[in-house]
Amino acid sequence: EAQVTQNPRYLITVTGKKLTVTCSQNMNHEYMSWYRQDPGLGLRQIYYSMNVEVTDKGDVPEGYKVSRKEKRNFPLILESPSPNQTSLYFCASSFSAPPGIGQYFGPGTRLTVT
């Protein structure tokens, strides 16, 4: 089954404790992206990757890091989480850059930073 998986689905952590949210897709997609969703603000792109070893900043990259060492995986790293990073996070992938085709979204990771 074609899918994007994220782990963990729920996470409660404390300020400053490094964490990683994993994202994996099994569709051999080139383009992968991370979004955060906040009430009233919609979906905002954090980082995206056009292919292996190619990453770029989205709209709200501050406080986040990503890596793309393999085509299928695109982890999101919060080196020192802060309460303003409490949000619902979605990973997404598409065959090529979004103009070419729609994105598949993962189920989401709800992160709370206290």
Added chain:
Amino acid sequence: GQQVMQIPQYQHVQEGEDFTTYCNSSTTLSNIQWYKQRPGGHPVFLIQLVKSGEVKKQKRLTFQFGEAKKNSSLHITATQTTDVGTYFCAGPMNRDDKIIFGKGTRLHILP
């Protein structure tokens, strides 16, 4: 910076009534995509429009892309309870590999 505005933010309709959400970009878009997110779920891709003035239909859903490629609309005919959710439009930013989403229109159906 480039913005994608979506209206209305919320819409309550009686089951069977029609529903329309509008998306407006501050700049010309090479394409526009529409997504649906059910309550508690993740966004699901519905359709992409590329051509100026393009109209596409999916059963009761009609999607339009404006002649100037700066606006788009999604129209649902005779809404059903399964249509509940938030509808987002999204378009590429200037370099075509970033994407920006509208804030969405949340549709609530009254039985």
